Amino acid sequence: MRKIIGKWFGYSRAVLAIAAALLGILLSAPSNGVQPPHAAPIAILLQLQGVVGPALSDYITRGLRTASERNASLVIVQMDTPGGLDTSMRDIIRSILGSPVPVATYVSPSGARAASAGTYILYASHVAAMAPGTNLGAATPVQISDLPFPGGDEGKNDKNQDTETKKSGDDAVKPSTPHSPMEAKAINDAAAYIRSLAELRGRNRDWAEKAVREAESLSASAALNENVIDIVATNVDELLAQANGRTVSAGGNKIKLDTRGLSVEQIKPDWRTELLMVITNPNVALVLMMIGIYGLIFEFMTPGSFFPGTIGAICLLVGAYALAILPVNFAGLGLIILGLVLMASEAFVTSFGVLGIGGVIAFIAGATILIDTDIPAFRISWPLTAGIALTSLALSLIAIRLIFASRRRPVVTGSEEMVRTRGEVLDWRGNRGHVLAHGERWSAISEGPLKKGQKVRISGIKGVILKVEPDQPESS
Template sequence: MQAVLAVEPTVAGRTAADGMVAQITLDGPIGPAAAEYFDDASKRAVADGAVAIVLRLDTPGGLADSMRQIIAGMLACKVPVLVYVAPAGARAASAGTYILYAGQIAAMAPATHLGAATPVQLGGATPLPKTGNSPASAGSAAKDEPAAGDDAESHKVMNDAIAYIRSLAQLRGRNAQWAEQAVRGAATLTASEAAQQHVIDFVAADVAELLARADGRKVQVGDRDVTLQLKGVSVHEYAPGARTRFLAIITNPTIAYLLLLAGIFGLLLEALHPGAMLPGIAGGICLLVGLYALQLLPVNYAGLALMALGVGLLVAEAANPSVGAFGVGGLVAFVVGSVMLMNTGVPGYGVNLGVIAGIAMGTAALLALIVWLVFRSRRAHPVTGDSAMLVDTGELLEPVEAGGEAWMLVRGERWRVHSDIALPAGARVRVVSRQGLLLQVEPA
């Protein structure tokens, strides 16, 4: 579970500090799994005697609730948290910017960037208020009037986000004006620019340099001041546990979407074929796990309702085939609902459109097959009963006189037949009617 990374000791004449530093890596969208991972790993690190935590960050952003849960854990942590955006090419965008501001030490690797922290609401992006060329004053967030095109809800969300990141900036003594612009105008900075504008503390090429440059700095942990003693300590990687890894898989929007579909169609198969057992059991498990994942994600319930309507119409088409009206309507509702299901404005939280397109194409092909089979069945000749018998032909096994009876072979069976005209043995005749077990025939 723990991999040890060697950190070069010390400067000349100084011994390595006792203890160890825990490293926690958040790589990817910030969501419920990331929040649970940080909470669990930070508590384990403190219990193991870590003197500090390095939070290595590379994220496009994520969910506000999960971000706030992580920041609350950082502020409540009993040891300093050093937030480090790495490796080269990484970013701390959107929610990552807030997390970076919350750390006692904020550092970035070269060729990284941060910013674009404008909040996104469920159902669409929050419009950006129009701002002037001059930076906003410290108290402006609470005094702004909604810009044209804004509604009250988006204005409240914007002001709440601005106040939150400004409070973090003031707590850590960082650039609060730029923090507001990152939220209000989606401003971004590179690592060197962030260091120059006092958004971060410094730029470090790796974890060893991060610890070396942080060594000796005074930081505030809760209500006490702490001097960091980090040179020469060992760094232990705290990997996510099995539960966290499982949560990360099922809260992937595409996986949750597929689990939901697998559950629905598994239960439908069980309903259509009672006693099959396996589809019902697997479908029930998939549906429950998918619903658990959905309640953790930014779900649009209008999209979920459209998906349910679409599945219902497709089932109705399969159970009572029409000319395709139910099927086409169901397919359209299903595809529109699938696209609307997740809030694609939140980075990393949208169902893969390729998966939706593939399922839609497969459903359309199945629908076309059902309609084709329906029309073919309507054109097909009957194969059982009197209707099928009336189009059959057979061969007389013996001659028959006019108005008399004889035996004939039809469909491999011997039937007694009546004919109004005389016919020789071996003649081909067609059945025209049936009265009990006697067939009326005429020359084919």
């Protein structure tokens, strides 16, 4: 047993080292498309499409770093997003504000949008451009908007109030009534943030605040007229033509854009970005954590199998890394871990289902509050939560059934297995003698005299001495 445990810990250390190395490579891998600096001026094209999250934030940040390393003249961020996480949005904006290379964010193609987080990113860019048929705005923080309460009285009242305000002809920014001090705090913080970006880039500050407080939206042409954006262009070439000659401030320097003859090179998301997009899905992260925990449990139950422990350790580390970069509610994570531990304990402790049912309740409660955001793309799927909970409960019930079945099953090993088995008297004197049982010669005692060759049944055992009694034939 000591050797098995030693081997298990040795393999576990090796697995953890390999997983740590893989995570290190993941965190430090160079961005895709890095090449030696070109003599000819270039423009780097990045694609910001979909929900803004940790993967896209990492991709844009590394793309801007690559553009700086290659002395690019301009970075074009082609954007189509419904919004995303506040933390990831702020990471992208910090990278744009700190970039020595001017950034032109371009909402395209036609039908694209720069909603919510996209509006902030557009305001932070050195050049803001949109294609015809696109829109931006609706930058109210999702956690405090009316979207989570469809059909509620609060949403209807706010909409009626906004309509009355517009009908009154008052163009001043009037904040909608927050439902709590925390909501007011979030709205004011978001409004001040986007207003500061507008002041930095010399764009319309009042409309920026309306986009936050009243969820205002604008089309491309209206945004140009309202001084929200700088350019309306049908394609990248037209964007470059209109951006030529503009003066922007980047990296603390005034830069006059010379976009004539720029060669546009696209940096596509590499394997690291694709992997991050997969594992930062909260549902995938939760499944990885489940596989990891159960893999380690099965490894402890059957030491030496290695495969469950190896796969479990890798999945657990990757899942933990994903949750570390997501807006996780640690109370929810604690409830999930508690629930898994309780359900797994059902296999080791006879609680008649109490631990299993309690674990399911804790797991569901934890999954409900695990991700601290109301963005639909980062919500835990209810069917997945129910499926994992039911599967874990089923495993617990199977463990309970096996425990009860093992209790009813006769003992087949150890000294207890000798009881109720039959033997034959080899020799006997008084109330002592020897019997043959299981092919072995045993010392035995009896309450009455026995004869050589007589069949006996073992009624008990004390040490190495059997207590026997005459075998009574079973009645038919």
